[in-house]
Amino acid sequence: MSRTRILPPSFFTRDVEEVARDLLGRYLVRELPEERLVVRVVETEAYLGARDRASHAWNGRRTERVASLYLPPGHAYVYFIYGMHFCMNVVAGTELVEGGNAAGGAVLFRAAEVVEGEQTMVENRGLRRPPRAGDLAGGPAKLCKALGIDRELDGVPLDGEALRLTVGQPARPEEIVAGPRIGVGYAGEAATWPLRFAIQGHPEVSRPRL
């Protein structure tokens, strides 16, 4: 158990689903100029890449927006959605080519609990009242807002200065639950795949609860 020991690139060079499960309980560290923010990941989703209709890399799609999905495992993919929100993924997978990620697999961070820097996260979220469960980082866009993550961080390595993933307090396998991913109803067969993972019963998990 370590807040500071950084997860190496090899951590992300495994099956995407396995990485998504193993990220539960890990610490995401955001270094701001004046302060360090730390959260513990409690919910993730795996996106398998080219063979996954719900993935931004479906069918090998390779546009400027999704270019970071093809960086080596361990890099950030941050995208803008619904005209006002950002969401963050980490590139993962085993299908490598030319030092990159051939399949475009990644893990979306959906929810986290605060470990350090709550006051700044309250301010980043624009909350005027004490946060209730899920207010700070109980959803992929809330998480980004709270941590000050936007497209500036698209493509950065997650073992670098601005952003790091550390060992943290990993979830025990028996406390992990799985279910279908959120907001991907258009994806046909893939919409039913149980690639959403969470720490069972955790109050910060986004809705609908698993």
Next chain:
DNA sequence: CGGAAGATCCACT
């Protein structure tokens, strides 16, 4: 070159 939809959140009912 236009239109439609989106890995969401919030306020309001």
Next chain:
DNA sequence: GTGGATCTTCCGA
């Protein structure tokens, strides 16, 4: 529970 906000990206014409 529902709809509005708000805008980038992509595909089809």
